[in-house]
Amino acid sequence: xxxxxxxxxxxxxxxxxxxxxxxxxxxxxxxxxxxxxxxxxxxxxxxxxxxxxxxxxxxxxxxxxxxxxxxxxxxxxxxxxxxxxxxxxxxxxxxxxxxxxxxxxxxxxxxxxxxxxxx
Amino acid sequence: xxxxxxxxxxxxxxxxxxxxxxxxxxxxxxxxxxxxxxxxxxxxxxxxxxxxxxxxxxxxxxxxxxxxxxxxxxxxxxxxxxxxxxxxxxxxxxxxxxxxxxxxxxxxxxxx
Numbered sequence: 584x585x586x587x588x589x590x591x592x593x594x595x596x597x598x599x600x601x602x603x604x605x606x607x608x609x610x611x612x613x614x615x616x617x618x619x620x621x622x623x624x625x626x627x628x629x630x631x632x633x634x635x636x637x638x639x640x641x642x643x644x645x646x647x648x649x650x651x652x653x654x655x656x657x658x659x660x661x662x663x664x665x666x667x668x669x670x671x672x673x674x675x676x677x678x679x680x681x682x683x684x685x686x687x688x689x690x691x692x693x694x695x696x697x698x699x700x701x702x
Numbered sequence: 703x704x705x706x707x708x709x710x711x712x713x714x715x716x717x718x719x720x721x722x723x724x725x726x727x728x729x730x731x732x733x734x735x736x737x738x739x740x741x742x743x744x745x746x747x748x749x750x751x752x753x754x755x756x757x758x759x760x761x762x763x764x765x766x767x768x769x770x771x772x773x774x775x776x777x778x779x780x781x782x783x784x785x786x787x788x789x790x791x792x793x794x795x796x797x798x799x800x801x802x803x804x805x806x807x808x809x810x811x812x813x814x
Binding site: 618620627628629630632642643644645646678680682683686687688689690691692693694695 | 703737739741743745750751752753756757760762792794796798799801802803804805806807808
C-alpha cells in the first residue's frame with residue numbers, strides 16, 4: 584500500500600527555522616516525484632515545487648523559489664520542506680503528494696502538516 | 703505561467719441532482735507528446751486532497767462512476783451525475799502540462 588506520512592504540527596515564532604518531512608512507503612521512492620502543496624487558511628491549493636528523489640532534481644514555483652528548500656534522503660525514503668526564517672504568512676497546511684510520472688497526476692497524498700507561525 | 707480559472711466558485715446543490723464545474727486554462731494544456739495533463743481533485747473538510755480524474759476523463763482507482771470529466775484544449779468540465787452527501791467539499795482542477803504546475807481556485811460544493 585502506497586503511503587506518505589508527514590511529520591506533526593509545528594508552532595514556531597517568526598524568524599525561526601523549520602524542516603518538515605514526508606516519508607514514503609509501499610512503492611519505489613526513487614522513481615516518483617514528490618510534490619509539495621500549500622493551503623493557506625481559507626485559500627486554495629498552491630503548487631510549491633517538487634523533487635525527484637532518485638537524483639535530487641528539484642523544481643520550484645517562481646512564487647516559492649528562494650523562500651523554501653526542498654530536499655530528499657532516499658536512504659530513508661523521506662522528502663523535506665524547510666524554511667530558514669519563517670514569517671507569519673507561512674502559516675498554512677502543507678501537503679506532500681506523489682506525482683504519477685505517466686499520467687502526471689497527484690495520486691497519493693500525505694495527511695498534511697499544519698505550520699503555525701506566531702509571535 | 704498557466705492560469706487555471708474555475709467556475710462557479712460556490713455551488714449549492716440538492717441531493718440527488720447533478721452538478722457541474724468548469725475549468726479553463728490560459729493556454730492549451732495539450733503537451734508536445736499529445737497528452738493533456740488535466741486532473742481533478744476533491745478535498746473534503748478536514749482531509750487531504752484526493753485524486754478523482756486524471757488526463758481529462760480517466761477515473762482514479764476507487765472513484766465512483768457518478769464522477770466524470772470531459773473537455774479539450776483549454777476548456778474542461780467535471781460532472782457529478784447525482785450528488786451525495788459525501789461529495790461536499792472543495793474541488794480543484796490542476797494542470798501538469800507545463801511547469802510550474804498550477805491549480806484552479808477551487809469550487810466549494812455544498813448541499814442546499
